Amino acid sequence: MAEHDSSYKLLFSHRELVADLIRGFVNEDWTQSLDFDTLERVREIGVSHDLREREDDILWRLRLIKDGREHWLYVYLLLEFQSSVDPYMAVRLLTYVGLLYEDLRKADAIRAGEPLPAVLPIVLYNGRDSWTAKTSLSDLIDPDLPPQLRAWQPQIRYLLLEERRYAEADLAGLQNVAAALFRLENSRAPADIQRVVASLLDWLAAPEQTELRRAFVVWLKRVLLPSRVPGVVIPNVIELEELHSMLAETVKTWVEEWKELGWKQGIEQGIERGIEQGIERGIERGIEQGIEQGIHRGETKILRRLLMRRFGTLPAWVGERLEQAEESEIECWTDRVLDCDSLERIFGESH
Known part of the structure; x- marks a missing residue:
């Protein structure tokens, strides 16, 4: 505190x-x-x-x-x-x-x-x-x-x-440093933070604004990033431009780590499910299907977590879409998470 x-x-x-x-x-x-x-x-x-x-x-x-x-x-x-x-x-x-x-x-x-x-x-x-x-x-x-x-x-x-x-x-329509601070506080993912930091770099480019830029760096390193990206390694930077570059790389790393975690969870769930099915239908075919289903469930689970990190509590219709989705749909929606600014745009329809 x-x-x-x-x-x-x-x-x-x-x-x-x-x-x-x-x-x-x-x-x-x-x-x-x-x-x-x-x-x-x-x-x-x-x-x-x-x-x-x-x-x-x-x-x-x-x-x-x-x-x-x-x-x-x-x-x-x-x-x-x-x-x-x-x-x-x-x-x-x-x-x-x-x-x-x-x-x-x-x-x-x-x-x-x-x-x-x-x-x-x-x-x-x-x-x-x-x-x-x-x-x-x-x-x-x-x-x-x-x-x-x-x-x-x-x-x-x-x-x-x-x-x-x-x-x-x-807030996004205001060229206002306080509004940028509020946007950072309300952010849910590194990509959101990166966009606001990019705006601050433009607004605080004057030499006399150096100390304010560095104050933002201190606050981002000590307060915001540890809460939004737990476990992320934050280098010892003092300039906002350096932090912006670090965030650009963090966005890519963060997504890859979550995808990798999803695959691991999917395989684990798949093996478990495969063993259960193998009792009735044969171990070989059961494990094969179970792994496929588990991977799909793992990808669905990680997409759900990404969406919650980005948008908070998800409406019921999102849960229904995820439960009924095919593998190709899950992949498409995952690719859109960092680029779209609303759930409706991610899922390609209005509700």
Whole structure:
């Protein structure tokens, strides 16, 4: 968990990624008034000791220009990678924002009589389970209170960005570094990762983007690739271009390894099935048929696993097609796995 958080925090220590996160995923009109040239990381000023101890929180600020006047906007970014959803996230944010205001006051960043600056709390969540927690504190407070008493209760809301909610088709159309990160998080196979890394190479080609490219390499090596391709040997590379080349070879190797595994499982199942049939029909003919059936079953099994790695839980119609498929169909569909972006295209029809 600590390795995951620190690698992710390294990414969001780069202003371009934070800027793209706001531009691409805070879909409100007032963002058009933001001056992204003023975007800066807040390290000491306005950050209490308690907040500095929190490794999953990142604080940025930038100017909001309204009616010719400039206002500071603080973007409080909380990276949430828990295995379970925190139902009291709004309470946590209330505490953190309160501490931020207190520290701004102590640091003389707010003069006496001046209004408090705006804070945009963002919770970035990449867990497998859907986020079910309330995003408004008022929804957590006893709903049966008298209306006048409810008026005295504290209020705060946070913007939830749940990565799994964004469809690949929508993200792929954005030239946005944050969208690329979401696509990588949602990827299921090396081929998917390779495509996104290729896009990042184009978008982050400028010399001043070297550190962000390397931050992606660190995160890919330490977090994403070990979870998506378990057991893969990751060379000691520091450049995104080197990692992209490695992935190109990994895609080929990965497919061949799975095919080889499928053949082995098929032969084992075939021998077992052949022995059973041999009792009734003769060992020689039974083993021959059993091996053929076993190989077919092994190929079908590996195709099913490839599809699940690529697309997640498979609909019922896919299972029916696999059970009824001929050997030639299995081979055809396997060849399409890495090239087609939907189950319908792989199987050559719509459902």
